[in-house]
Amino acid sequence: MMHFAKEHDIFELSKEQYLLINYVSGAADIIDNSCKIALEKGDYKLLDKNIIDELISRKYLFSSIQEYEQYLFELDKKLLSVEKTQMPNFLLIPSYNCNFECSYCYQKSYQIEKFYGNKDYSKNIVDAMFAAMDKIIENTGNQENKDFIKVTLMGGEPLFSHNDDILPFIFEKLKDKKYKVSVITNGYELDNYIPFLRKLNIDFIQITMDGTKEIHDTKRFNNKHVGTFDVIMKNVKKALEAGLNVEIRNNVDADNILNLPAFAYALSDLKNDFPNLLHPYIYILQDGGCSGNKTIINEVESLETVLALEKIYPNLNIFRKTFHGIDLINSIVNNTPFKPKMSNCAACRNQYILDGHGNIYKCWFGVGNDKFKIGNYISDLKICDVADTAWKKRNIINLKKCIQCKYRYICGGGCANRATIDPDTGIRREKCADYKKIMGIYFNHLFVENRNEEIICK
Ligand code: SF4
Ligand code: SF4
Structure with missing residues (x-):
């Protein structure tokens, strides 16, 4: 049975036109009311074959739930491997x-x-x-x-x-x-x-x-x-x-x-x-x-x-x-490839910050604060594996709420620093932005107020 990926939103452009956004592939398409109803009801018989083919090719629809899960599994594997082997970047203080x-x-x-x-x-x-x-x-x-x-x-x-x-x-x-x-x-x-x-x-x-x-x-x-x-x-x-x-x-x-x-x-x-x-x-x-x-x-x-x-x-x-979410919007507006995220920022990947006292940190908003220190380098390089790994594992496949969130590939789990300093959360908890509202406002600005339909259908 066909499966409609949950990582999407549908925004109203007019009574007859809707904007369908795919938060995994970064696709954006205008659909009509009947297509919207068919997708929401899961009644795909109502759709023409060429529309179904198009929705499949743009990764909204999958021929089965297994195919959809396999697609996400492969994507996660690829994103993880890219992050793991990414060259480090450094900040020096x-x-x-x-x-x-x-x-x-x-x-x-x-x-x-x-x-x-x-x-x-x-x-x-x-x-x-x-x-x-x-x-x-x-x-x-x-x-x-x-x-x-x-x-x-x-x-x-x-x-x-x-x-x-x-x-x-x-x-x-x-x-x-x-x-x-x-x-x-x-x-x-x-x-x-x-x-x-x-x-x-x-x-x-x-x-x-x-x-x-x-x-x-x-x-x-x-x-x-x-x-x-x-x-x-x-x-x-x-x-x-x-x-x-x-x-x-x-x-x-x-x-x-x-x-x-x-x-x-x-x-x-x-x-x-x-x-x-x-x-x-x-x-x-x-x-x-x-x-x-x-x-x-x-x-x-x-x-x-x-x-x-x-x-x-x-x-x-x-x-x-x-x-938040501006990378997806820019990729739609500029017709450039969308890069799904596994984590929110470089601090959760291979970023290291070295200060003039010999301390090493991951996040630049945490420098000078022992809570964020992960090592030192004065006599020899010493990085605490547990602390480094806590940052590197902070991603959308390890944060409980993010695993199920439809915005995870445009979000990456939110800012680790804000999660860490928030007494109600901590580094292992998500830090959400209001993506639904942000996207709604931005797409309304682009496609309703400014009628920029020609940039849709990447
Ligand atoms: S403040 Fe947040 S988003 Fe910025 S580097 Fe630190 S963890 Fe990343
Ligand atoms: S931090 Fe919140 S908005 Fe971001 S992926 Fe996780 S649950 Fe979703």
Whole structure:
């Protein structure tokens, strides 16, 4: 007997047209009312043979439940094997020092002490860091993609003059290894480091800006409590002129969501001058850090607000949106292959974060917090297998609720960090997003409000 895969949703486009979405294959198709009724009732006799064939080829329908289960079994096996053999990616934290005192700093909320460590051992630390990375790479089964190791520098603030005794060694090693490098920086001292960065294989520089000067300067000030907008904008321009890819991360909360059109306008000249190098994006703040949760907006509400604003201010389209499920939506809109997920993020795969104290972590929001530490590397590489495995096993085939969830291949089980710090859950529990509502809102925006039917039927 034919089987209709449960990993789907049907959204109404009009009284006669519905959007059928497949959360495993990433297919999106417009169906009519009679097809919808036949599928919902499981009465496939009502469907023409060519429609059945089409639904089978697009993995909505299977000739039997066994065939459907086998398809998912093979998919899970493949995804697991890809994740297991994936080359590791690394984040390096030269120090936790920062030249900013942002109002919402998550690192402050973990009470990371300012570390002005013993500078004599900086070079030894860098040697140990890279030796540990070599070992982790060696321990990864598949060595074929060794040339594509990605390393991200973060902090604290990595591009900070206080780190100057350690940074040249790090830059030198990154250059020798030919690793693909990204830097997460506040951008305040970026100009001093552009000559060094240009010599590396730079992927992108990520800089956080929280809106126009009036807003940004109330949230992101330096440690003398002086606003930082003008200096950052000047440095962004210098980086773009040097040919570096710059991602502007706009942390959005209740304080600045309505500032988005003005911020888009403020960035428009730079975007026009450097269309392929400047990549602004919206990140909805999801934890309050030391500012608490008072300004956090729920994801569904913020998505509705952003899309409503974009209708009035089309210039908002310069921002990439980073809501849950956006990868599937982008694959539909851009007609690119959809990649189903086994886990939520790199922290649940082969990601390792090494700080300047010799500690190793999995998740960048957990750095400096012992609860998230999984090992150290000072005298020799020591990774606690139990802790590493707890992260690596956090996936949609091991999380009880996820096994049955129709959104699992677009979700991956949710953020492990948020699950871990939530006293009601823990790392072995799922952390859900409201996919049904998010998808409904986004598809309504794309296909009802904007009538983009031509992009359907990938
Ligand atoms: S576990 Fe959560 S906070 Fe940590 S890297 Fe993954 S998505 Fe980000
Ligand atoms: S975390 Fe929640 S939404 Fe995500 S796959 Fe698991 S049960 Fe589904």
